[in-house]
Amino acid sequence: MKRAAVAIAGAGLIVLIAGVSGVLGEMKNVADTPHDLAAPGASPCVYCHLPRDDESELLWAGDPNPGGQFSGLKPLCFSCHDGTVTAAGSYVFDAGRPEHLSNPGLKDQDCDRCHDPHEAKNSAFVKVPGAANFCQSCHSRAGPTDHPVDVSAPAVGIKPVDAHWDPEASDFNGTRLWNDAGDAPGDVMKCLTCHSPHGGQPNTEINTVAFNSSHESFLPICQNCHYGWGE
Numbered sequence: 001m002k003r004a005a006v007a008i009a010g011a012g013l014i015v016l017i018a019g020v021s022g023v024l025g026e027m028k029n030v031a032d033t034p035h036d037l038a039a040p041g042a043s044p045c046v047y048c049h050l051p052r053d054d055e056s057e058l059l060w061a062g063d064p065n066p067g068g069q070f071s072g073l074k075p076l077c078f079s080c081h082d083g084t085v086t087a088a089g090s091y092v093f094d095a096g097r098p099e100h101l102s103n104p105g106l107k108d109q110d111c112d113r114c115h116d117p118h119e120a121k122n123s124a125f126v127k128v129p130g131a132a133n134f135c136q137s138c139h140s141r142a143g144p145t146d147h148p149v150d151v152s153a154p155a156v157g158i159k160p161v162d163a164h165w166d167p168e169a170s171d172f173n174g175t176r177l178w179n180d181a182g183d184a185p186g187d188v189m190k191c192l193t194c195h196s197p198h199g200g201q202p203n204t205e206i207n208t209v210a211f212n213s214s215h216e217s218f219l220p221i222c223q224n225c226h227y228g229w230g231e
Helices: 002-027 074-078 131-137
Strands: none
């Protein structure tokens, strides 16, 4: 009787573990994403995590907080995105440029507030859909009572003086226009037309065009589209 009970309990435990593994495997799947750096047949997890000899509670392969210029998760990300392993996103770690506020070291308030390095279904490993309007998942503003988004610039007679913003090419000035989906260039105004979570202009609220002290009442970022306004 005891053996039968043990067998049943053991079988249940195996099913439970398999179920949890399946769920976690589905939720945390780095395979076949740009973060999958493993050779064919090897595990992609070990570049960031180890099941033993880890440095912290999340089984980091290296200490994510070595006491350098960054804290929290940033050092872990910076170990690749520092321009040596990959050039993509290195500007994110430029301390001279403002970025979205975070609370380093606190779960879901650090880099993981917006990003999950395992999931690539959204651009830049952003955790929520919305593309160039993903800011709206937390910020309810930007609409009829504030600056409108999802509006065609040509339809309202707007043509930005500088419609380019490409930090990978060291271009940190301009107001980008997007397609309707917000995942490619187009002629529609989105949240990321004027703001960037990383690589904003110094002394701004992550704006993509710098302030100008001589035009404090009429910000250059506004004049880039509404040129002549306030003059």
